[in-house]
Each structure stands twice: as C-alpha cells, then as structure tokens.
Amino acid sequence: MPSYTVTVATGSQWFAGTDDYIYLSLLGSAGCSEKHLLDKPFYNDFERGAVDSYDVTVDEELGEIQLVKIEKRKYWLHDDWYLKYITLKTPHGDYIEFPCYRWLTGDGEVVLRDGRAKLARDDQIHILKQHRRKELETRQKQYRWMEWNPGFPLSIDAKCHKDLPRDIQFDSEKGVDFVLNYSKAMENLFINRFMHMFQSSWNDFADFERIFVKISNTISERVMNHWQEDLMFGYQFLNGCNPVLIRRCTELPEKLPVTTEMVECSLERQLSLEQEVQQGNIFIVDFELLDGIDANKTDPCTLQFLAAPICLLYKNLANKIVPIAIQLSQIPGDENPIFLPSDAKYDWLLAKIWVRSSDFHVHQTITHLLRTHLVSEVFGIAMYRQLPAVHPIFKLLVAHVRFTIAINTKAREQLICECGLFDKANATGGGGHVQMVQRAMKDLTYASLCFPEAIKARGMESKEDIPYYFYRDDGLLVWEAIRMFTAEVVGIYYESDQVVEEDLELQDFVNDVYVYGMRGRKSSGFPKSVKSREQLSEYLTVVIFTASAQHAAVNFGQYDWCSWIPNAPPTMRAPPPTAKGMVTIEQIVDTLPDRGRSCWHLGAVWALSQFQENELFLGMYPEEHFIEKPVKEAMARFRKNLEAIVSVIAERNKKKQLPYYYLSPDRIPNSVAI
Numbered sequence: 001m002p003s004y005t006v007t008v009a010t011g012s013q014w015f016a017g018t019d020d021y022i023y024l025s026l027l028g029s030a031g032c033s034e035k036h037l038l039d040k041p042f043y044n045d046f047e048r049g050a051v052d053s054y055d056v057t058v059d060e061e062l063g064e065i066q067l068v069k070i071e072k073r074k075y076w077l078h079d080d081w082y083l084k085y086i087t088l089k090t091p092h093g094d095y096i097e098f099p100c101y102r103w104l105t106g107d108g109e110v111v112l113r114d115g116r117a118k119l120a121r122d123d124q125i126h127i128l129k130q131h132r133r134k135e136l137e138t139r140q141k142q143y144r145w146m147e148w149n150p151g152f153p154l155s156i157d158a159k160c161h162k163d164l165p166r167d168i169q170f171d172s173e174k175g176v177d178f179v180l181n182y183s184k185a186m187e188n189l190f191i192n193r194f195m196h197m198f199q200s201s202w203n204d205f206a207d208f209e210r211i212f213v214k215i216s217n218t219i220s221e222r223v224m225n226h227w228q229e230d231l232m233f234g235y236q237f238l239n240g241c242n243p244v245l246i247r248r249c250t251e252l253p254e255k256l257p258v259t260t261e262m263v264e265c266s267l268e269r270q271l272s273l274e275q276e277v278q279q280g281n282i283f284i285v286d287f288e289l290l291d292g293i294d295a296n297k298t299d300p301c302t303l304q305f306l307a308a309p310i311c312l313l314y315k316n317l318a319n320k321i322v323p324i325a326i327q328l329s330q331i332p333g334d335e336n337p338i339f340l341p342s343d344a345k346y347d348w349l350l351a352k353i354w355v356r357s358s359d360f361h362v363h364q365t366i367t368h369l370l371r372t373h374l375v376s377e378v379f380g381i382a383m384y385r386q387l388p389a390v391h392p393i394f395k396l397l398v399a400h401v402r403f404t405i406a407i408n409t410k411a412r413e414q415l416i417c418e419c420g421l422f423d424k425a426n427a428t429g430g431g432g433h434v435q436m437v438q439r440a441m442k443d444l445t446y447a448s449l450c451f452p453e454a455i456k457a458r459g460m461e462s463k464e465d466i467p468y469y470f471y472r473d474d475g476l477l478v479w480e481a482i483r484m485f486t487a488e489v490v491g492i493y494y495e496s497d498q499v500v501e502e503d504l505e506l507q508d509f510v511n512d513v514y515v516y517g518m519r520g521r522k523s524s525g526f527p528k529s530v531k532s533r534e535q536l537s538e539y540l541t542v543v544i545f546t547a548s549a550q551h552a553a554v555n556f557g558q559y560d561w562c563s564w565i566p567n568a569p570p571t572m573r574a575p576p577p578t579a580k581g582m583v584t585i586e587q588i589v590d591t592l593p594d595r596g597r598s599c600w601h602l603g604a605v606w607a608l609s610q611f612q613e614n615e616l617f618l619g620m621y622p623e624e625h626f627i628e629k630p631v632k633e634a635m636a637r638f639r640k641n642l643e644a645i646v647s648v649i650a651e652r653n654k655k656k657q658l659p660y661y662y663l664s665p666d667r668i669p670n671s672v673a674i
Contacts, residue, residue, distance in 0.1 A: 001057050001058065001059060001060075002057070002058050002060065002061045002062075002091040003055050003056065003057045003058075003091060004026065004055070004056045004057075004058070004088055004089065004090060004091065005053060005054070005055055005056075005088070005089035006024060006038070006053065006054045006055075006056050006086060006087075006088055007051060007052070007053045007054075007086065007087040007088075007089075008022070008038065008046070008051070008052050008053075008054070008083070008086055009050075009051045009083070009084040009085050009086070010046050010047065010048060010049065010050045010051075010052075010081065010082065010083065010084065011048070011049070011082030011083070011084050011101075012048060012049035013048075013082060013171040014048075014171050014172055015048070015080065015082075015171070016048045016049070016081070016082035017046055017047045017048035017049075017050065017081065018046050018072065018079040018080065018081035018104075019044075019046075019075050019076065019079050020072045020073060020074055020075045020078070020079045020081065021037060021039075021072070021073040021074075021075055022037070022038045022039075022045070022046060022070065022071070022072055022081070023035045023036060023037055023038065023070070023071040023072075023073065024036050024038055024054075024056065024068065024069070024070055024071075024086075025068070025069040025071075026056065026058070026062055026065055026067075026068060026069075026088075027062075027065070027066050027067040027068070027069065027127070028061075028062025028063040028064060028065045028066060029062070029063035029064040029066060029125075030060075030061060030062055030063030030064075031060065031062050031063065032062065033056065033058045033062060034058075035071070036054075036056050038052070038054050040052070040054070046081060061091060065088060065090070065096055065114070066113070066125065066127055066128060067111050067112065067113060067127065067128075067131060068086055068088065068098050068111070068112045069109065069110075069111045069112075070083060070086070070100075070104065070109060070110050070111075070112070071107075071108075071109040072104040072106075072107065072108050072109065073107055074106075074107060078105070078106050078107075080103055080104065080105045080166065081103065081104045082102070082103050082104075083100040083101075083102060083103075083104060083110065084099075084100060084101055084623075085097060085098060085099045085100055085101070085115075085624070086098040086100065086112065096114050097114060097115040097624075097627045098112040098113070098114055098115060099112075099115045099389075099623070099624060099625050099627070100112055101398075101623045101625065102167050103166040103167050105166050111131060113128070113131065113389075113390050114627075115624070115625070115626070115627035116390075116627060116628060117390060117391065117392035117395055117493060117626060117628065117631075118390050118391070118392075119391065119392070119493060119494075119499070119503055119505075120132065120391075120503065120504065120505055121499070121502065121503070132388045132390065135388045135389065136385070136386065136388055136505075139384050139385055140385050142165045142384075143156065143165065143381050143384045143385050144156070144157035145157060145381065145516045146158075148412055149434050149437070149438070150438070151437070151438035151441055151519075152374065152434075152437055152438070152441070153370075153374045153375065153377070153378050153441075153444075153516075153517045153518070153519070154378070154381075154516040154517065154519075155374070155377055155378075155381075155408060155409075155412070156377065156381055156405050156408075156409060158409050159413070160409065160413045161406060161409050161410050161413060163409075164405065164406060164409060168380075168384075168403070168405050168406055169406055170403055170406050170407075170410075181603075181607040184607070201589060201590050201592075201594055201595070204585065204589055205566060205585075205589070209224070218659075219557075219560035219561070219658060219659075220559065220560050220561075220563050220564060222657070222658060223560070223561060223563075223564045223567050224564045224567075227564060227566060227567040228349060228352075230322040230323055230341060230352075231320055231322060233322070233323055233352050233355075233356075234313055234320065234321035234322045234323055235320070235321065235468070235658070236356075236359075236561060237283075237285060237313065237321060237359075238321060238466070238468060238469045238470070238471065239468070239469070239470050239471055239658070239660050240557065240561045241360075241363050241367075241554060241557045241558055241560075241561045241562060241568075242359050242360075242362065242363035242367050242554065243469075243471035243472075243553070243554075244367055244454070244458075244471075244554070245285045245359070245362065245367075246283050246284075246285050246313070246321070246458065246460065247283065247284060247285075247457075247458035247459055247460065248280055248282075248283055248284075248458065248459030248460060249277055249282040249283055249284040249312070250277065250459065251277065252273070252274070252277060252282075253284075253286075253310070255310070255327075255330055255331065255332060256310045256312065256325070256327055256332070256338070257332050257338070258273065258312060258325045258327075258338055259273065260272045260273040260274070262325065262338060262340055263312075263314075263324045263325055263340065265341070265342050266314055266322070266324040266340075266341055266342075267314065267324075268316050268317045269281070269317070276314065280315075280459075280465060281314060281315045282312065282313070282314060282315075283312075283313040283314070283315070283321060284310065284311065284312055284313065285310075285311045285313070285355070285359075286310050286311075287307070287308045287309050287310070287311075287355075287358040287359070287362060288308055288310075288330055289308070289362060289366070289436060289439055289440060290306055290307065290308040290358055290361060290362070290436070291308035291329070291330045292308075293306055293308075293428065293432045293435050293436055293439075294430070294431060294432050294435060295427050295428075295430075295432060296423060296426065296427050296428065296429040296430040296432060296571065297430055298419070298423045298429060298430040302573060302594065303573060303574075304427040304571045304572065304573060305427065305571075305572045305573070305574065305575045305576070306358070306361070306427050306428065306432065306572075307328045307329060307354050307357070307358055307572075307576045308328075308329055308330050308358065309326055309327060309328045309329070309351075309354055309355045309358050310326070310327045310330070311323055311325070311326050311355050312324050312325040312326070315465070315466070319466070319467050319468065320468065321466075321468075322341075323341070323352065323355075324340070324341060325338050325339070325340055326338070326339045326340075326348075326351040326352065326354075326355055327339070328351060328354050328576040328577070329576065335578040335579070336578070337577075337578075337579065337580050339351035339580070343580055344580065344581055344583070346583040346584060346585060346587075346588060347577070347580050347581065347582075347583045349583075349588065350577060350583045350587075350588050350591070351577075353566060353569060353572075353588065353591075353592070354572070354576055356566075356567055356568055356569065357427075357568070357569040357570070357571075357572055359568075360562060360568040360569065360570060361426070361427065361428045361432075361436070362436075363554065364426070364428075364433075365428060365433045365436045365437060365440075366436060366437070366440045367554050368551075368554050368555060369411075369416070369433075369437070370437050370440055370441075370444065371444065371448075371449070371546075371550070372546060372547070372550055372551040372554060372555070372672055373404070373407070373408050373411070373551075373672055374408065374437075375444070375449070375517070375546055376400075376401065376404045376543075376546055376547040376551070376671070376672045377401075377404055377405050377408045377672075378513055378516065378517030378518075379397070379401060379513060379517075379543045379546075379547070380401030380404050380405050381405065381512075381516075382509050382510075382512035382513045382516070382517065383397050383398070383401060383509060385509075385512055386505055386508040386509040386512055387505055387506070387509050388505065389625075391505055391506075392489065392492075392493040392626075392631075393506060393509070393540070394625075395625035395626050396486070396489055396540065396626075397540070397543060397544070398623075398625060399616065399620075399621055399623065399625075399670050399671065400543065400544050400547045400548060400670055400671050401547065401671055402616070402670060402671040402673060403612075403671060403672075403673035404547065404671055404672040404673065406673075407672065407673055407674060408672075416433060418431075421600070421604070424597065424600045425570045425571065425593065425597040425598075425600035425601045425604065426570045426571060426601075427570065427571035427572060441519075441521075442523065444518070444524060445523070445524050445525045445526075446524060446525040446526045446527065446542070447525050449542045449545075449546055449550075450538065450541075450542060451475050451476065451479040451545060451549075451550070452476060452479060455472050455475075455476070460472060470652075470660035470663075471553060471660070471662075471663065474645070474649055474660065474662075474663035474664070475549060475550075475553065475663055477645045477648070477663075478545070478549045478618075478642075478645060478663055478665060478668070479541065479545055479549070481638065481641040481642055481645060481665075482541045482544050482545050482548075482549075482638075483537060483538070483541045484637075484638075484641065485634060485635075485637070485638040485641075486536075486537045486540040486541050486544065487533075487534075487537040488634040488637070488638075489540075489631060489634055490533050490536050490537045490540070491533065492628070492630050492631060492634070494533050494536070496533075497531065497532040497533055500530060500531065500532060500533055500535075500536050501529075501530075501531050501532075506530065506536070507529045507530070510527055510528065510529055510530055510539065511528050511529060513526060514526045514527065514528045515528075527539070547670070547671050547672050548618050548668050548669065548670055548671065549618070549663055549668050551669075551672045552662055552663065552667060552668040552669060553662045553663050555608065555609065555674065556609050556611075556662055556667065557609070557662050558605040558608050558609045559605050559606055559608075559609035560609075562601070562605045563602055563605050563606065565592060565593060565598050565601065565602075566592060568605075569592050569593055570593060570597060570601045571593050571597055572591050572592070572593075573590065573591055573592070573593070573594065574587070574590060574591040608674060610674065611669065611674070612669070612673050612674060615669050615673075616669065616670045616671075617665065617666055617667070617668055617669055617670065618642060618665045618668040618669070618670055619635070619638050619639040619642045619665060620670065621635060642665035642666075643665075645664070645665050646664050646665050646666050649661060649663070649664045650664070
C-alpha cells in the first residue's frame with residue numbers, strides 16, 4: 001500500500017510543545033486519507049523544538065496532494081501547540097512543503113496548502129477556492145476593527161492582550177508588561193531610592209547626575225555634557241529622536257516677527273535675514289500642533305504646562321544647524337518675547353528647554369505612536385482580514401507586522417489608557433495625547449510615509465546643502481534597498497499591471513487600509529486601490545519601511561537622547577516666561593520635572609529602547625513562508641544590499657564623536673514590537 005512520510009516541526013518558543021493528540025488527514029485530487037493519529041509508542045511527540053517523522057499508509061494513491069488537515073484533541077488538559085511546518089514525501093519520492101507558523105488552541109484544527117504562493121486567479125480547483133474563502137471568513141471574525149478614540153485610526157477589537165487571536169499574541173505576555181518593565185527599569189537604573197521624594201524638586205543640574213550615573217552611555221554622556229550648547233541643540237533636529245520636524249524656511253511666518261537686527265550676531269554671511277532665507281540657510285521647527293492642547297491635570301497637587309514654540313535655525317559657515325530665535329507661543333505680543341542667543345544665559349537656556357520639551361511630546365505621541373505604531377497596526381489588521389496565507393503579499397508582509405497588534409493592545413491596556421503609565425510623567429497625559437493624535441491625523445498622508453517624498457516636502461533633500469543629516473542619508477539607502485526587494489517580489493507574481501489591478505484580495509487589503517485606517521479621508525492621499533506593479537511596490541515599501549526603519553529611527557534613540565532629563569523634559573511645572581531678564585537657575589530647576597516624574601521618565605525611555613529577546617532584524621526571515629527559489633534568491637540579494645549599507649554606516653561612524661546608527665540595518669527590527 002502507498003505510504004507517505006510526514007515530518008512535523010514544532011516551534012522552539014516557550015510553551016510551543018503539546019501533549020495533546022495530533023491527527024493528520026491528506027486531501028488529494030484522487031481521494032482523501034482517513035484521519036491518522038500521529039504517535040510513536042514510548043516517545044514524547046511534539047516537544048518544543050522537535051522535528052518528528054511518521055509513516056502514513058493509505059489504501060490507494062491520493063493523486064496530487066492539495067490540502068493537509070491537522071487536528072488537535074485534548075489528552076488531559078488543553079495544551080496549546082505551535083506548528084511550524086509539515087513536509088510530505090510522496091510514494092514517488094517528491095517532497096512537498098506546507099508552511100504553517102500558527103498556534104493550535106483548544107480542540108483546534110488547521111488546514112494547510114503547500115507553500116507555493118498563489119493569487120486567487122491561480123486557483124481553479126473548487127476545494128482550493130473554498131479553502132481560500134473560508135480562511136478569510138474565519139479571519140474576518142477574529143480580526144475586527146474597533147474605534148479606540150474618535151478620530152484615531154481604527155485598531156483591533158480587543159480589550160486586553162489575552163483577548164487577541166493566539167497567533168498574534170506575544171509568546172510571553174510578561175515580557176511586554178509595561179508595569180513590570182518600568183519597575184525592572186527603575187530597579188536596574190537604581191532610581192527607586194528617589195521615589196519617596198516624588199513631588200520634590202531637584203537642587204540643581206548636578207543633582208540630576210545622581211540618577212544618571214547608572215544609565216550613562218557614549219551618546220547620553222555626551223548629551224549630559226553638551227546639552228546647553230547651541231550646536232547640540234541644533235544637531236538633534238537632524239539626528240536625534242525626532243528628525244522629522246525640521247524644514248527649510250522659504251518665507252518667514254508673520255506670527256514670528258523676527259528681524260535682521262535681532263539675529264544679526266548669529267548671521268555669518270553679512271546678509272540680511274531675508275537674504276539668508278532666500279539662499280536656503282534658514283530652517284524652522286513649528287510646534288503649532290501643541291497650541292491649545294490640555295496639560296495633564298491628573299495630579300491635583302502638581303500643575304503641569306505645555307507650550308507651542310516656534311524655533312528658527314540657521315546653517316552657519318561650518319554647515320552646522322544652530323538656533324537663532326525662539327518664540328514660546330504662537331501669537332506674538334509683549335508677553336511672548338522672541339528669545340535670542342544674545343539674551344541672558346538662563347533666558348536663552350530656558351527657551352531651548354521649552355523647545356526640547358515640546359519636541360519630546362510631538363515625538364512620543366505623533367512621530368512614534370501615531371506614525372509608526374498605529375499605522376503599522378492598520379496594515380497588520382488589514383493584511384489578516386483580506387489576504388489568505390497562500391497570497392504572496394501575505395507571505396511578504398507577515399514578518400513585518402509580527403507582535404505589532406499585541407504591543408499596541410498592551411499599550412492601550414496599560415500605557416496610554418486613562419490613568420495609565422503615560423499619565424504619571426507626561427504633561428500630555430490625562431487626554432492631551434489623545435487630542436494631539438486627533439489633530440495630527442490631518443497631516444497623516446500617504447506621501448508623508450514615502451520617505452524620499454517626505455524629505456523633499458521639507459526641503460531637506462540636498463546632501464550638499466545639509467551634509468550632516470544622517471537620518472536622511474541612511475534612510476534613503478534603506479528605502480531603496482526595500483523598494484528593490486519589493487519590486488523583485490512583485491515582478492515574480494505579477495507579470496503585468498493588469499494582474500495587479502485584477503487581484504481583488506490585494507485591492508480589498510489596500511481599501512481596508514484606506515477606509516478603516518485613514519477613515520476614508522480623501523485628503524490622506526492613501527490609495528483606495530493599486531493599479532500597477534510600480535505602485536504596488538511603492539505601497540509595500542511604505543508598509544515595510546514604516547514598520548522597520550522608521551520605527552527604529554524614532555524609537556531606539558530614546559535612551560540616548562531623552563535620559564538626560566533637561567534635554568527632554570516630559571513635563572514642565574511652571575508656565576513659559578513672559579518677559580526677559582527674569583530667569584534664574586533656581587527657576588529652571590523648579591520648572592523641570594520633579595524627582596518622581598523624572599524617575600518614571602527614565603524608566604520609560606530605558607524600557608522602550610530595548611530590543612526584544614531573539615530580535616529579528618531587517619532581512620531576516622526564519623519563518624519560511626516562501627518556498628520558491630526566485631523569492632529566496634531575492635531575499636539573499638536583499639540581505640546582501642543591507643549588509644553593504646551596514647558597512648557604509650559603520651565606516652562613516654568611525655570618524656564621528658556622535659555616531660548615528662539607528663538606521664543601520666543590523667539594528668533595525670523587522671517590525672514594531674516594542
């Protein structure tokens with residue numbers, strides 16, 4: 001009688017193995033096998049990390065194997081099982097691969113197709129069409145959209161992490177428990193000893209160093225030692241945590257009535273301010289988004305304040321960016337002076353601190369939360385709802401949404417919820433962060449997620465004019481490597497633009513993003529459909545770049561740039577100054593966060609900057625969803641291109657006192673998972 005050799009691989013993550021009964025059925029073009037119990041006497045099957053083989057004998061040949069059905073039934077207590085893949089050796093010696101990479105829970109079952117990626121038009125056999133349709137019907141019941149707050153991109157319908165489908169949960173929820181991680185961070189940083197003085201002020205800047213000793217590293221030490229300098233202040237707009245706000249100033253705004261006479265001592269080319277603007281030497285960062293946002297009132301014992309500054313910067317003769325004027329609110333007037341480098345030392349320093357605090361708020365809530373976390377979650381939910389596992393775009397993207405829905409759900413459960421950890425230290429807690437996202441949605445456009453277009457839109461594309469913008473330089477290299485890779489994969493499965501246009505599953509995925517993620521806003525510029533291979537490649541590049549490179553660029557530097565509290569105050573305890581000549585060092589220290597909020601902030605930026613255990617970096621695809629040789633070759637070329645970028649960045653950094661490595665591919669995780 002014909003015999004098939006079945007090989008079953010169990011995952012190596014915690015709790016992946018099972019003691020439950022596992023049954024297998026084969027469905028072929030010429031018939032179906034009976035249900036076989038996979039069991040070796042006196043042998044513990046399906047242990048974590050195990051690869052087990054079994055002989056399955058059938059009465060007669062089954063023809064071409066179309067589906068493999070796996071069923072898990074309770075042995076003693078329900079025991080979840082993570083199935084990586086199944087391989088099948090036919091009676092004729094052919095090998096067929098069936099990728100799975102899913103959890104089976106309860107009395108669960110999964111029906112697998114072989115690993116060849118197929119578009120819907122490739123399936124002519126009824127049983128395969130039916131399998132495809134049923135998978136999506138099941139997923140659409142599991143992955144439901146929900147409005148967490150009005151005006152937000154829609155998110156997953158789950159109140160807490162354990163409500164999520166098992167396949168997208170973290171392997172260990174404990175590892176992403178924000179409360180535990182914050183406590184662990186403060187213990188590791190030896191800062192719990194300050195918590196008993198929660199609402200007391202620090203004595204002076206040197207006092208901050210007492211909690212800083214344990215967390216210093218090369219960059220954070222340099223920040224601590226040079227944060228008051230204008231060069232360090234300007235540099236951060238290019239290569240710090242939030243390198244996306246600075247733009248070339250093409251016209252001085254009326255709301256910032258700065259004159260040549262005011263800034264004359266800062267200009268080095270013997271030109272008027274207007275002439276410097278015309279020559280492209282003036283840059284601006286405007287925090288208008290923060291104007292009118294409610295400051296945190298969750299602690300009645302501590303007043304907290306926000307500002308909406310406008311900062312004018314200048315490219316000096318050394319091609320370095322330095323600040324030349326700061327106005328701390330949007331409406332000019334006698335009580336809203338323009339602070340200048342020529343002012344008294346502490347006037348100018350406090351003005352810069354206010355800008356740094358405002359930059360921190362926009363970074364955390366908009367650049368980081370909205371534009372990487374929430375956007376990537378939208379892509380992930382739409383993918384699970386509209387693309388079956390056999391679809392090539394599902395196979396391409398699944399690694400880039402790994403754990404994203406889970407980390408966001410955990411954040412909504414503990415971090416950014418009402419009375420969550422965000423409220424403990426941040427002036428935008430208590431609802432201000434929600435108002436910010438609602439406002440920022442109008443600027444969340446498809447073009448702004450296309451990295452080269454976003455750089456050009458801010459007038460920051462010229463490497464000759466702005467030679468030290470490493471975020472731009474490295475980002476363009478990584479963007480192009482991803483674009484080349486996605487173009488290759490698209491070319492393998494879509495032989496023409498017409499095939500793209502006729503792929504209804506793909507169009508449903510893109511439409512889901514537009515309708516639910518962007519709330520159907522035409523002004524977002526997000527496509528409702530994709531019409532060509534080139535457009536599809538760009539779209540996929542946006543998805544992958546946002547989840548990997550963009551998130552890495554704005555997340556993993558938080559420890560470096562924000563751990564020195566005066567450089568990134570999460571809250572301010574006094575309003576912005578309304579006159580010059582009044583600021584003292586004591587006033588600055590009393591304005592900065594108290595001891596307790598400083599400690600919470602330090603714990604946060606430390607915890608949020610850590611890589612996951614067993615992190616998967618860009619180009620790493622250990623789950624082999626693709627089995628076709630052309631795609632594997634494209635992946636190898638992608639990795640080779642990324643390795644070349646790593647070398648370029650490493651060589652440049654050898655000569656830098658402040659290395660920039662956030663966009664080095666060997667430090668870019670595949671997905672938003674922290």
